[in-house]
Structures are given as structure tokens and as C-alpha cells.
Amino acid sequence: MTAEFPDIALQQLEKCARCGKCRSVCPVFDVVKDEAFVARGRILLADALRKNQISASNEIAAIMAACLMCRRCSGICPSGVEFTEVLKAARSQIAKEVGLPAGASFFFRHVLPYRRRFNSVIRIAALGQRLAPARRKGNLRHLPLLFKGGKWLPPLAKISxxxxxxxxxxxxxxxxxxxxxxxxxxxxxxxxxxxxxxxxxxxxxxxxxxxxxxxxxxxxxxxxxxxxxxxxxxxxxxxxxxxxxxxxxxxxxxxxxxxxxxxxxxxxxxxxxxxxxxxxxxxxxxxxxVKLDYGRLQDSVTYHDPCHLRWGQGVIAEPRKLLSDVCHFQETPGEMYCCALGGAFSLTFPDFSEAIAQKKLQSLDALSVREVVSACPGCILQLNDLFARSGSDKKAVHLIQILARSIKTLT
Ligand code: SF4
Ligand code: SF4
Structure with missing residues (x-):
């Protein structure tokens, strides 16, 4: 008996020509160097999972979890394989067979759909943050994460x-x-x-x-x-x-x-x-x-492409145009590395995440700019953690912060 994958996932399985081109862009494969951790390998495993040739073991679950869902492989795939469709089907199958991580199902059904409950959870988390008041570059060290990757995260806002x-x-x-x-x-x-x-x-x-x-x-x-x-x-x-x-x-x-x-x-x-x-x-x-007059800033900045904007939505030129209009914009030389946050990826696979993130840090270190602009709060959080831990004087900011600063020069 075969597991039921959605049609869209089956189509991607069939499209894969096994050419291996996805290996050249996958941030995880780049550091792990194991065929199971790239789109081609995972597609074979997902197909075997679907056909019940393998079971949803912890090892298979970990291989499927160790993907950033960055969609870089889809961007380069000559056969047009949308790998995330296969990955979602495999993860869904694994969730059906072995269940979700502890508490996830409860959180998704009984907290996330209720704004007031979610607010209450965040207020408790904010109290927890105050128990760990060590500060560096405005970031608070989170107690739960101290033992798992030791991230420096910004404080939760007092009012959402x-x-x-x-x-x-x-x-x-x-x-x-x-x-x-x-x-x-x-x-x-x-x-x-x-x-x-x-x-x-x-x-x-x-x-x-x-x-x-x-x-x-x-x-x-x-x-x-x-x-x-x-x-x-x-x-x-x-x-x-x-x-x-x-x-x-x-x-x-x-x-x-x-x-x-x-x-x-x-x-x-x-x-x-x-x-x-x-x-x-x-x-x-x-x-x-929007046609607006922006003020010209003296700041020199570079831009970090969020994977979900560049490869997920094809939005590449727009942030660059806006930055070029208002300040001195420099491209980051070399590869466009991922920041390696990937939702829970950086917590579940801190060693992989760190190895990928270090490449990002090195590429940014080659530039003398103080600010790295991005268009995703997740990337900004991750980059600032990286800068705080490495002692860098760089800071990640959102595009809107640069535009707001530019507008202020006119008032
Ligand atoms: S690049 Fe596309 S077709 Fe080639 S192995 Fe990877 S997913 Fe399959
Ligand atoms: S989505 Fe990103 S991390 Fe996942 S297999 Fe494709 S390139 Fe690798």
C-alpha cells in the first residue's frame, strides 16, 4: 500500500531527472556533504516513504527536518522541480505516522488561532526574558535557548x-x-x-x-x-x-x-x-x-536577500532599487549565502546552522558597511544574533527603517 501524496507532490517526484544540479546551491548540502541532505536525495527518500519501502524513522524525520525550505534548489532546477511540495508531503506523512513534536499540535490548534491566548503566552515569555538580563548590542540571552545554540535574541516588545x-x-x-x-x-x-x-x-x-x-x-x-x-x-x-x-x-x-x-x-x-x-x-x-520623494542618506549599506523573497517570490530588484534611491548601496560580493535561521532549523540543527551562518558572516565581513538591510524579520533577528556573538559592529535592519530615516531628513 502506498501513502497518499498530493498530486502536486507526485508531479514533482516524476519531474526530477536526478541530475544533481541542486547540489550546487543547497546551503545544507554545502556543509553536510551528504546526498541525503539535498533535494535529489530527499526526493528518493520521499518516494520510498510514499511506497512504504522505508518507514518514518527518527533518522528519516531528521533528514526531512534538516531542510531550510529556502527554495534555492527550485530556482536552479532544470526540470522545474518544486522541491518544497515533495518535502511538505513527506513531512505531512511523517507527522501522520509518528506525530508532531511535543506540544506542536496543541499550540497550532489552541494557541495560534486565538490572539488573546497567544498574547498571554508572549507575556509569560517576556517575563522569562527579564530573568536573563545579560545584554549585548540590545539583545537578551534567552534562557531556554541558552542550552541549545545560545542565541542572542531581541527583547519582546512591551506592546504588540x-x-x-x-x-x-x-x-x-x-x-x-x-x-x-x-x-x-x-x-x-x-x-x-x-x-x-x-x-x-x-x-x-x-x-x-x-x-x-x-x-x-x-x-x-x-x-x-x-x-x-x-x-x-x-x-x-x-x-x-x-x-x-x-x-x-x-x-x-x-x-x-x-x-x-x-x-x-x-x-x-x-x-x-x-x-x-x-x-x-x-x-x-x-x-x-507609490511615488514619494525620499531624502538622500550618507549611509552605506548592503542588502541580504531573504531566501523566501528572492527564491520564494522572485523579488530581487525592488529592494535594491529603493536602497539605491536613498543611500549608498553595495552588493555583498561572492555567494548569496542563506542566514541559516530556517524557522526551527537553527534550533534543531545548531551545528549545521552555525556552519552556514559563518559563511554568511565571512561574506559580510568583506564589506566595510555598518548596516545590512533585509526584508524579513527572521533574517534580521538571525543576522543580529550572528553579529552579537561574533563581536561584529554590523547591524541588520529592515528596509522600512532605512526608508523611514530617509523620509525624516525631509522634515
Ligand atoms: S536539480 Fe532538479 S531535476 Fe536535478 S536532481 Fe535536483 S531536483 Fe532533481
Ligand atoms: S530547499 Fe534549500 S535547504 Fe532544502 S534542499 Fe532545497 S536548497 Fe537545500
Whole structure:
């Protein structure tokens, strides 16, 4: 008897020509050098899993978990294999056979869909942060993570973005209504990004709409193979944004953006845009729909491509154009390394993550710039952890922070 993989995953299995080109770009294979840890090897294992030729052992589960879901392999694959479709099917099968990691199912069903419960969990976590007050570059050392990778993470915000900014002031004669999908990391760690976006769009006569009941996009559930939990979150978000009546929906999080653009149509079984209006990354929206005078900054910056923006959405030129317009922008020389956060990847596989991240750090060290701009809160968190641990004087910031600074020079 064979396991049921969705058609889209079966099509990818059939398309793979076993050429091995994916080995040349995979950040995990680059450090592990083991065929099982690249798309081609995992495709063979997933096919064997599907045919019940192998079982969902801990070893197979770990191999499937040790993927960053960066989509670089899909970007280079000559046969057009969307490897993440195979990976999601394999992870879902493993979750069915051996269950989700402890507590994950409860969290996805009983915390993530309820904003107040999620807020309460975050408040408890914030209290925990205060028990570990060692500071370096504004980062707090997290007790639970101290023993597993020892990451330096930023403090949780006292007030979340949804609590602080879900009722933006009315813009008179607004020419557009733009919904902002906030995402968990920005909501609880970087709420200032949302404030800066509201202020910037207000200058362009754009009314921002931030539905207060919006939820997690569901990326963690998809990543762990809990498709039903992800579908439930997608449905709720679809309802909230459709009710809000926007002309566009934008996000400042590359991972949320990939989820909304690429996973929601599948989860919601919809060929049309699930929100009924175009869904864009902030940089895409600004370049295509906003004409603003920006001030010129003296700062020199480089840009870190979030995998989920470059390979997940094909958004490459827009952030670079905006940065070139407002400051001295330099490309990072050499390879475009991944930051190696990958959701839970950096916690589950700290050694792999560290080896990949060190390559990123070395490529950035070759530049004299102080700021590394990105368009994903996850990359920013990971890069700042990396800088803090290495003693680097560099800082990772979001594109919106640079644009907000540029606008300030005009006032
Ligand atoms: S590059 Fe594509 S076709 Fe070639 S082995 Fe990798 S997934 Fe298969
Ligand atoms: S998604 Fe990224 S980490 Fe996973 S196999 Fe492809 S290139 Fe490697």
C-alpha cells in the first residue's frame, strides 16, 4: 500500500531527472556533504516513504527536518522541480505516522488561532526574558535557548503591533486602502516596522488597514506537516482581510509573503488570489504603486536577500532599487549565502546552522558597511544574533527603517 501524496507532490517526484544540479546551491548540502541532505536525495527518500519501502524513522524525520525550505534548489532546477511540495508531503506523512513534536499540535490548534491566548503566552515569555538580563548590542540571552545554540535574541516588545497600531488614523482623501499582514515576529518583536510603514504610506495618501484579529500566517504548521492547522489559520486570515475591504494586501515579512502568495491558494483550494486583491511584498508595492520623494542618506549599506523573497517570490530588484534611491548601496560580493535561521532549523540543527551562518558572516565581513538591510524579520533577528556573538559592529535592519530615516531628513 502506498501513502497518499498530493498530486502536486507526485508531479514533482516524476519531474526530477536526478541530475544533481541542486547540489550546487543547497546551503545544507554545502556543509553536510551528504546526498541525503539535498533535494535529489530527499526526493528518493520521499518516494520510498510514499511506497512504504522505508518507514518514518527518527533518522528519516531528521533528514526531512534538516531542510531550510529556502527554495534555492527550485530556482536552479532544470526540470522545474518544486522541491518544497515533495518535502511538505513527506513531512505531512511523517507527522501522520509518528506525530508532531511535543506540544506542536496543541499550540497550532489552541494557541495560534486565538490572539488573546497567544498574547498571554508572549507575556509569560517576556517575563522569562527579564530573568536573563545579560545584554549585548540590545539583545537578551534567552534562557531556554541558552542550552541549545545560545542565541542572542531581541527583547519582546512591551506592546504588540496589533495592540498598538490596528487603528491607524484616518487619511483624508486616501487614494488607496492597503491592508498590512503583520506576521508574528513583527507583531511581537518589531512593532516599530509597522508604525514606520503607516507613516510612510500616509505621506503617499494611502490609508493603511490592519485587521486586529489577523493570525499567524501558518508557516510553522506547514513546516511541521500539520496541513489542517495551516488551513484553519489561512481561512481565518482570508475572512479577516476580505472583510476589511482593501485594494492591496502587503507584508514586511518574506516568509509570511511566500506563505500568502504560494501556499494559501493551495490550502484554500483557490486558483484566484485568496484575499481577492493583489498580495505584495512592501518593496514591490512601493516600487509599483507609490511615488514619494525620499531624502538622500550618507549611509552605506548592503542588502541580504531573504531566501523566501528572492527564491520564494522572485523579488530581487525592488529592494535594491529603493536602497539605491536613498543611500549608498553595495552588493555583498561572492555567494548569496542563506542566514541559516530556517524557522526551527537553527534550533534543531545548531551545528549545521552555525556552519552556514559563518559563511554568511565571512561574506559580510568583506564589506566595510555598518548596516545590512533585509526584508524579513527572521533574517534580521538571525543576522543580529550572528553579529552579537561574533563581536561584529554590523547591524541588520529592515528596509522600512532605512526608508523611514530617509523620509525624516525631509522634515
Ligand atoms: S536539480 Fe532538479 S531535476 Fe536535478 S536532481 Fe535536483 S531536483 Fe532533481
Ligand atoms: S530547499 Fe534549500 S535547504 Fe532544502 S534542499 Fe532545497 S536548497 Fe537545500
Amino acid at each position: 503591533a496589533l495592540e498598538a497600531y490596528s487603528k491607524p488614523a484616518r487619511v483624508e482623501n486616501a487614494r488607496l486602502r492597503v491592508g498590512i499582514f503583520v506576521g508574528c515576529l513583527i507583531n511581537y518583536v518589531y512593532p516599530d516596522f509597522i508604525d514606520a510603514t503607516i507613516q510612510l504610506l500616509r505621506r503617499a495618501q494611502i490609508q493603511t488597514i490592519i485587521p486586529e484579529q489577523q493570525l499567524c500566517c501558518g508557516t510553522p504548521a506547514v513546516a511541521l506537516g500539520d496541513v489542517e492547522a495551516a488551513r484553519m489559520l489561512a481561512r481565518r486570515n482570508q475572512e479577516h482581510f476580505r472583510e476589511a475591504g482593501c485594494d492591496y494586501v502587503i507584508t514586511l515579512c518574506a516568509s509570511c509573503g511566500t506563505m500568502l502568495k504560494r501556499e494559501y491558494p493551495q490550502l484554500l483550494d483557490s486558483s484566484e488570489n485568496p484575499f481577492g486583491v493583489p498580495m505584495l511584498d512592501l518593496s514591490e508595492f512601493l516600487v509599483r504603486h
